[in-house]
Amino acid sequence: MYRIVDKKILNPTVTQMDIYAPLVAKKAKPGQFIILRVDEDGERIPLTISDHDKAAGTVRIIFQVVGATTEKLNHKQAGEYIQDFVGPLGRPTELDGIKKACIVGGGVGCAIAYPIAKALHEMGCEVYSIIGFRNRDLVILEDEFAACSDKLTVMTDDGSYGQKGVVTEPLKEAIEAGERYDEVITIGPMIMMKFVVATTKPYGIKTTVSMNPIMIDGTGMCGGCRLTVGGETKFACVDGPDFDGFKIDFDETMKRSQMYRPFELESREKVCNLFKKEIE
Ligand SMILES: Cc1cc2nc3c(=O)[nH]c(=O)nc-3n(C[C@H](O)[C@H](O)[C@H](O)COP(=O)(O)OP(=O)(O)OC[C@H]3O[C@@H](n4cnc5c(N)ncnc54)[C@H](O)[C@@H]3O)c2cc1C
């Protein structure tokens, strides 16, 4: 069992938790993830290691409440326990040799992008971070990004905070102004990553995307997370989650991620009804 050491609500749908998991904290690297089960009957879900503290033995996860398991997890409080917390899994993000990078995060994807921006900054790399959200209430990790970026632009779809518009606008502006990044690393909704790649590809700027297909075992055995990369079948859990954005078939991946939608909606309804009954 793994103790929740700290819990913080970051915005109405996003929660941060620090979990006591010293063996995971000891080995964690940016870009890696864990797979957890909230309780014995729970399903496994992957969440990125957003930060870790080797000395304290804690691992930070930041999750958006989107369905049954994240809803259940969000009902746990500091001092309580979760059943399983396995990791670190996946390949760490390759950062060697990057001197100037642009990090583009969208929504809760910023929780995944942040440790990468932080690691690049600690390596002495020049970092431009662009983070985007639907509106002001959903902005997360602004101070954290500010602390590890040479330049930070916050975008909101409705203009209620930062600049109005989508993340590809300042990215395109910077590239057109002559900025040349060794690499653009983007993490967020699939559609956002697809358009970031469409922005960088004409300029031939290496672009890494973090893919988050359905994962079950996280060890390359079940095939649940397979995707097509440059015409070859890859497993995001062991070959990724980072891939060359120019080689991803985004349309196929988006279609696959919708496959379980009816089952996911049904389980979320069940969990919500369960909590409603407990409260009554
Ligand atoms: C490598 C990786 C890292 C991730 N990191 C984060 C993170 O740091 N923060 C965060 O909020 N989310 C992250 N996700 C997504 C997160 O795993 C899903 O939001 C979560 O599984 C939803 O489960 P649910 O039961 O609450 O929702 P459900 O209603 O079951 O599903 C809602 C949506 O979540 C996704 N999803 C559901 N089950 C899985 C699964 N087993 N594997 C992958 N995706 C699933 C699907 O897109 C689905 O449509 C990550 C996914 C992957 C693959």
Ligand code: FES
């Ligand atoms: S999650 Fe099973 S093969 Fe990747």
